Amino acid sequence: MTGSSGKFRPLEGRAAMRARSQDEAIIEVTWCYYQEGMNQNEIAERLSISRATVVNYLSEARRRDYVRISLNSDVFRNQKLARRLVDRFGLQDAIVVPSAPGGSDQSLDRVTRVVADWLPSLLEPGDRLGVAWGETVYRVAEAAPRITIDNLTVVQLVGSRPAALGFAAETCSATLARRYGAHCINLHVPLVLSERDLVERLKREPVIRMQLEAVADCNKTLFACGTCTAESHVVHTGLLDRSEIDVCAAQGATGVICGRLIDQDGKGLNREIEDRMIAVTLEQMRGKVMGLLVGSGEDRAKPMLAAIRGGYATHVATCSQTAAEMLNLA
Template sequence: MTPGPSKSRAAEGRAVVRARSQDEAIIEVTWCYYQEGMNQNEIAERLGISRATVVNYLSEARKRDYVRITLDSNIFRDQDLARRLVDTFGLKDAVVVPSSPDGPEQSLDRVTRVVADWLPSLLEPGDRLGVAWGETVYRVAEAAPRLSLDELTVVQLVGSRPAALGFAAETCSATLARRYGAHCVNLHVPLLLSDKSLVDRLKQEPVIRMQLEAVASCNKTIFACGTCKEESHVVHTGLLDRSEVGPCAERGAIGVICGRLIDRDGQGLNLDIEDRMISVTLDQMRHKDMGLLVGSGPDRAASMLAAIRGGFTTHLATCSQTATEMLNLACENDA
């Protein structure tokens, strides 16, 4: 026998009350912990709940963005390694976070979280921010605070390509635009096609041409410089086959920017495959008002150094271990 309408409505009402009561409890726990400085045991005693429930409520508050814990980015800009990077490479600014003792993955997490808080201070009304793709940029977008930045346009720099775990280009740009309350211009084409003539025809389509004009007109960019190895992003996304990595490395490939390979001096290798790509060009990435290079890991040091030498980078964010490796490489190359 199914419950009548009145009983169903009553059950729904009780569910709403329980949900509202839990929401209020989460807010109360959050307030006690962050505003009143109470510890978890004190909160549990005051509210008559278990310490485990307090822990769960605090975790839920962070997931809901009720609480955002940040550190002033100036402390990472003013430290010695950051100043040495600026002076050595002629950058406008840099942030260097302490490398995590738990390994490269955790170091990258630290870097992207600091960048998410630093980036808004680098943006001004009317800016057109070009957004690259990949795990690093995606992490920055996911960690970005919810703001309303006036007259900001976020532009997808590379065409679409399947990528693991949501690191696709359109996801990176759309997520960051949503976080910043910005207008988003997506590039609604595949990154790689099978035929150059098809690429040329697509570029002439009015809507695509307009999107590519937006790509070319970006005055600021945020990007990562990948590596050219068998486990690299450029291989996982199918832009290069594993069998092609060795020959490319022999030709001098050391880094990848928006799907395009560069050598140690930041110059493009101009592979045949690039004629079948629809994305920002290396020339369009150079000499911007801001080119924010984000990366972490000793294996990234050489490629990041190439991105600086190529004129793509004005601002840099990395970890202390990577910063040290970059400075050491620069000294070895100058010796």
Template sequence: MSPGPTSSRPTGTKAAAPSAATRARSQDDAIIEVTWCYYQEGMNQNEIAERLGISRATVVNYLSEARKRDYVRITLDTDIFRDHDLARRLVDRFGLQDAIVVPTSSAGADQSLDRVTRVVADWLPGLLEPGDRLGVAWGETVYRVAEAAPRVTVPDLTVVQLVGSRPAALGFAAETCSATLARRYGAHCVNLHVPLLLSNRALVEELKREPVIRMQLDAVADCNKTIFACGTCTADSHVVHTGLLDPADVDPCAERGAIGVICGRLIDHDGNGLNREIEDRMIAVTLDQMRGKDMGLLVGSGPDRARPMLAALRGGYATHIATCSETATEMLNLTENNA
């Protein structure tokens, strides 16, 4: 009787375990396969689990991971929101070039803002052209737009940080907003490498004379398009948390007419600046520089944003607006009541 087949592996040894890199590649392949089956072939989660021999919970986890990795991006045609009756009314009422209004979320103001910023992230690339110089403001709203932005290439686009650096919570800092958006669009980024607020005016003027800073400030002034929000002037607003408005000055500024904030600068009912002493110690885009752009995209939503956003429109800072239906309705009602 001839001997049976032999193995080259010595008796008693085990096959080498797959390396960490091999396991990672295997899981990546599985994530892509699950994603393809779900979004391209229209299979449900149970069918995918049966085909691939994995649990339904694993399918759910893989689909979640695919979204985190930006393998999948779910969007709605922005024309749906541009054609909304409230959007058309905003355009007609304020002489805007265009507007987007999304349905207000029943889950609350934060979810409504999330809807607005996600739609803006999809809308913005279509508003940009090769050679544009996009000025980017700061704060939570602009940060959310940047984080939600798709990875698309806008040829010869320059993204410019509009305000100097200032500590801000959760990544809302100006340099984070501009750098994130530039990275998503494959754009050249011009950061403003100075503090937003300094201790005295002489130091501001000295810094502005530095050649590198002068070049960056020229880029700020040269932007032909901007994206920004108009914040509030209350005790819990961004301008207070970042130290640009002292809590003790909230009420006195309100008495002087402060109703909104654009790039750290307070504005009144008509969009005019309050010209506080602190503004001479700031290095940032001026209110005059924010006016008269080819595009000024004003983004915001929430029950406290209607009046500030109206002030920004009256001041001539915006040509486009994106908001939720509740905020749009309130803005229109306020204008009818001359508020």
């Protein structure tokens, strides 16, 4: 059996035709269901296929991003808790989704999905969007629609560090840039180095210097404020071990922004390790045209409050339980 004889080409041709036929069937099923409002049994009868096939085709259409289901973000912006957050903390805007009955992970999924729909309306051509790292930011990037925002630049805010499940900084920024058809500027250095002198030498490298200038030049940011517990992202990525995070918490550490610890008022703790980090500084995170803080969960209320008090956030997205807890703590 050889591929050069040509005798397999008809089979290949039939396989390609079958693939095209299935693609057309998926599109037809999707159109009937979402545009014509037909139910699954009606579609199965019209196309002479089984209802199970209809279900599979609809699932495949969603997987391929043929269909995107979203709710108008204004529904959640106008929610009572959202308006209370804006009024209480002097925010430009906020969005609050109902907490999920299934627990914190489902609530976070709701929040990140609504942020993915909301974020494009907060961006304009020519914006330079700084993107942080971690699970929350990664979920937003993964849920983002495939659209084009003219002349948008997405910038990685922290250097590289191994992270589980693709939550690394370069993955978050590259994924969001790809979804938005944007130019991506990655920060091609480790987040933490062994010596301060090495950090300074790397910063002087022309390419790294240009990338750090892009970090400082962002006019908008997307970030989360992590916790200071044993389950913190900085512990899982090895920036701090469990004993160190406990000591920091005892010293007043309340949240983590781009690897840097802050107290309840949003002020940095200025640990020694930060002199060996290559990442956006806390000062650079303040005073942005837009600082979109995303978070959900009972352990996120205090860190998010600290981020707001520190002047890092102009916009907030969270769930109803977290919003209520933030208001109770304020």
